[in-house]
Amino acid sequence: MCGIVGYVGKKRACGVLVEGLKRLEYRGYDSAGICVVHEGRLHIVKAAGRVSKMEALALADVDVQAGTIGISHTRWATHGAPTEANAHPHTDSTGRIALVHNGIIENYATLKKFLIDKGHVFVSETDTEVLAQLVGSFYNDGKTSLADAVLAALGEVTGTYGIAVVCQDEPGTLVVARKGSPLIVGVGTDEYVVASDAAAIIEHTSNVIYLNDNEMAVLTSEGMRTTTLDNVPVRKEIRQIEWSLEQIAKGGFEHFMLKEIMEQADSIQMALGGRLDMRDMRVQLGGLEKVSRELVKTRKIILTGCGTAWHAGLVGEFLFEDLAKIPSEVEYASEFRYRNPIVEDNTTVIAISQSGETADTLAALREAKDRGALALGIVNVVGSTIARETDAGVYLHAGPEIGVASTKAFTCQLIVESLVALMLGRRRFMSQFAMEKYIEALAAIPEQVKTVLASSDSIKEMVGEYADQENWLYLGRGYNYPVALEGALKLKEISYIHAEGLPAAEMKHGPIALIHEGMPVVFVAPRCGTYDKLVGNIQEIRARGGRIIAVVTEGDDEIAKLADHAFFVPDCPVPFQPILTVIPLQLLAYHAAVARGCNVDKPRNLAKSVTVE
Numbered sequence: 312m313c314g315i316v317g318y319v320g321k322k323r324a325c326g327v328l329v330e331g332l333k334r335l336e337y338r339g340y341d342s343a344g345i346c347v348v349h350e351g352r353l354h355i356v357k358a359a360g361r362v363s364k365m366e367a368l369a370l371a372d373v374d375v376q377a378g379t380i381g382i383s384h385t386r387w388a389t390h391g392a393p394t395e396a397n398a399h400p401h402t403d404s405t406g407r408i409a410l411v412h413n414g415i416i417e418n419y420a421t422l423k424k425f426l427i428d429k430g431h432v433f434v435s436e437t438d439t440e441v442l443a444q445l446v447g448s449f450y451n452d453g454k455t456s457l458a459d460a461v462l463a464a465l466g467e468v469t470g471t472y473g474i475a476v477v478c479q480d481e482p483g484t485l486v487v488a489r490k491g492s493p494l495i496v497g498v499g500t501d502e503y504v505v506a507s508d509a510a511a512i513i514e515h516t517s518n519v520i521y522l523n524d525n526e527m528a529v530l531t532s533e534g535m536r537t538t539t540l541d542n543v544p545v546r547k548e549i550r551q552i553e554w555s556l557e558q559i560a561k562g563g564f565e566h567f568m569l570k571e572i573m574e575q576a577d578s579i580q581m582a583l584g585g586r587l588d589m590r591d592m593r594v595q596l597g598g599l600e601k602v603s604r605e606l607v608k609t610r611k612i613i614l615t616g617c618g619t620a621w622h623a624g625l626v627g628e629f630l631f632e633d634l635a636k637i638p639s640e641v642e643y644a645s646e647f648r649y650r651n652p653i654v655e656d657n658t659t660v661i662a663i664s665q666s667g668e669t670a671d672t673l674a675a676l677r678e679a680k681d682r683g684a685l686a687l688g689i690v691n692v693v694g695s696t697i698a699r700e701t702d703a704g705v706y707l708h709a710g711p712e713i714g715v716a717s718t719k720a721f722t723c724q725l726i727v728e729s730l731v732a733l734m735l736g737r738r739r740f741m742s743q744f745a746m747e748k749y750i751e752a753l754a755a756i757p758e759q760v761k762t763v764l765a766s767s768d769s770i771k772e773m774v775g776e777y778a779d780q781e782n783w784l785y786l787g788r789g790y791n792y793p794v795a796l797e798g799a800l801k802l803k804e805i806s807y808i809h810a811e812g813l814p815a816a817e818m819k820h821g822p823i824a825l826i827h828e829g830m831p832v833v834f835v836a837p838r839c840g841t842y843d844k845l846v847g848n849i850q851e852i853r854a855r856g857g858r859i860i861a862v863v864t865e866g867d868d869e870i871a872k873l874a875d876h877a878f879f880v881p882d883c884p885v886p887f888q889p890i891l892t893v894i895p896l897q898l899l900a901y902h903a904a905v906a907r908g909c910n911v912d913k914p915r916n917l918a919k920s921v922t923v924e
């Protein structure tokens with residue numbers, strides 16, 4: 312997904328901008344560009360492909376190297392191919408104003424026609440150039456300031472944007488604005504570093520201002536002015552970024568994804584931290600206190616999210632019905648927002664999102680809020696848009712997740728859902744005795760995770776035998792059915808192997824036709840109420856020549872003997888099994904992708920945070 316970095320201060324801007332873009336590379340992009348203002352002129356360098364290619368060109372340009380104010384961008388193509396011409400920054404027709412943009416200008420075609428009729432000539436296919444030229448047209452027509460021209464242009468725009476703008480006639484001013492696309496202002500000494508993601512700011516300062524939708528900031532090395540897009544002044548509080556640079560770096564692992572898989576014992580411990588009261592044996596969630604009375608009266612829970620977060624929601628559906636006895640359903644955020652959903656009184660919507668910025672999840676949340684639902688968030692990124700727009704919520708505290716394929720965020724999402732379900736269950740009907748059993752089990756999970764992670768090498772060895780197989784099936788039942796979906800998604804995302812996840816009993820209604828000699832079939836089959844049925848399903852696959860890879864409970868020889876390969880997870884209450892059973896599947900996907908030479912952390916066509924529809 313696109314990334315923005317901007318700088319104004321006393322340092323040479325180029326270094327800050329390029330290093331910042333490198334920190335955002337994990338988000339996925341296909342071209343990069345930079346604009347530095349020096350001696351009253353804009354100096355722009357762009358390239359299709361990696362940031363390093365653009366950096367080499369920037370290093371050879373003395374003017375780009377010299378300026379102390381500039382903007383930069385990594386683009387993930389939406390309008391027009393990933394070419395140099397379409398890369399940001401884009402300029403107005405006089406070449407005096409340059410702009411970078413995340414998001415989509417929905418009425419760009421109408422605006423473009425209007426501008427062409429006025430004599431503007433376009434050099435790219437992008438919606439962003441339309442915005443740049445529109446700003447330029449207000450600037451040149453009205454002889455206004457850059458900030459006023461930006462406000463006037465944004466007044467004409469429908470769509471979403473995070474933008475950063477510079478102008479050669481106002482060589483000390485950086486203008487930024489947002490609507491629907493994140494922007495954070497890092498506040499240093501005599502300098503500001505602006506970015507769409509905290510990862511690009513953290514090495515300069517941990518003091519930040521989160522711009523809200525419909526807000527603008529005008530930054531110079533002397534100070535900052537913030538207003539709404541209606542030009543009403545707003546006071547912004549300086550907040551602290553919680554994450555350190557070391558947390559963001561790879562920590563000695565070959566890939567971020569492996570690091571994030573391997574640190575799950577710690578991330579789960581963080582997610583549980585301070586929330587399990589082991590003395591009174593209860594769950595305490597400070598983030599939900601202010602809504603707890605309303606929450607206890609909830610008659611229905613709607614869980615919504617996208618991708619892996621949606622799979623977490625699917626587990627949540629089981630958890631809230633099973634542990635809290637509240638009717639629950641999970642909805643794809645992208646579908647929920649458009650299908651005129653019925654939101655009755657006393658409904659709670661829970662938006663699940665690692666980034667807190669996923670456009671569809673945010674839109675679904677807003678839809679549910681408009682219809683009167685209590686809005687909760689289960690989010691990782693502190694201060695993200697979803698976190699700020701919910702009535703209350705529980706952060707994951709999983710630490711930054713950089714690998715595009717979500718791993719530790721998923722297990723922490725399951726932890727947080729379990730905590731919320733237990734808290735509600737206890738306040739509604741659950742006995743203290745049952746509660747204690749669950750709390751003890753949750754407290755034991757981090758140690759149990761360590762034993763599952765120890766199987767990484769044997770999973771790697773097993774995967775070697777199957778890495779050339781192009782079709783895999785993942786099957787599970789009950790709580791472990793969403794795990795089968797998540798295991799299949801992980802494999803697809805990073806190894807480009809076709810994989811399908813299904814509730815195991817559905818196999819006989821069609822997908823069993825796919826089974827052929829040697830086809831790998833993964834069973835998520837820990838001890839549970841449907842264990843015997845799963846044994847039957849395994850036999851059906853074996854009879855047709857499929858190879859069985861099973862995730863089973865420690866000490867279970869029955870399925871282990873039937874399977875070609877078995878990976879063990881410690882015993883725990885069924886509602887918490889997915890937290891453990893998903894880990895061998897994350898490792899399987901990781902090792903398969905490495906064996907196939909895939910770019911694990913930056914899989915093709917994918918973005919970490921999808922902030923457009």
Ligand code: G6P
Nearest residue numbers: 617618619620664665666669717
């Ligand atoms: C993208 C990522 C997925 C992620 C989904 C939801 O598609 O590639 O890994 O699960 O977005 O992201 P979120 O940040 O809302 O959890």
